[in-house]
Amino acid sequence: xxxxxPGAFTAVTDGQINIxxxxxxxxxxxxxxxGWDPSGGALYYYNPAKTxxxxxxxxxxxxxxxxxxxxx
Numbered sequence: 637x638x639x640x641x642p643g644a645f646t647a648v649t650d651g652q653i654n655i656x657x658x659x660x661x662x663x664x665x666x667x668x669x670x671g672w673d674p675s676g677g678a679l680y681y682y683n684p685a686k687t688x689x690x691x692x693x694x695x696x697x698x699x700x701x702x703x704x705x706x707x708x
Contacts, residue, residue: 675699678706 638644639653647653657665675681676699682692683703695707 674701675706677708679708681706 640648643649645653678698680692680695681704682689684693684705685703687693692707697705697707699706
């Protein structure tokens with residue numbers, strides 16, 4: 637499949653795909669599957685220290701988590 641095509645995904649190329657997930661990662665996945673949305677319904681997110689896209693800066697920020705702005 638496409639997952640294992642050379643260079644398609646960094647996590648495959650560097651072997652991360654074979655690492656067992658941390659308990660916190662499994663819990664986060666379960667929370668997401670159960671509908672928990674820590675972003676408050678955001679449609680987009682970005683790291684303001686990394687992006688230069690003017691459009692994303694125009695979106696209203698509804699939540700900040702760590703280094704990321706979540707917006708609508």
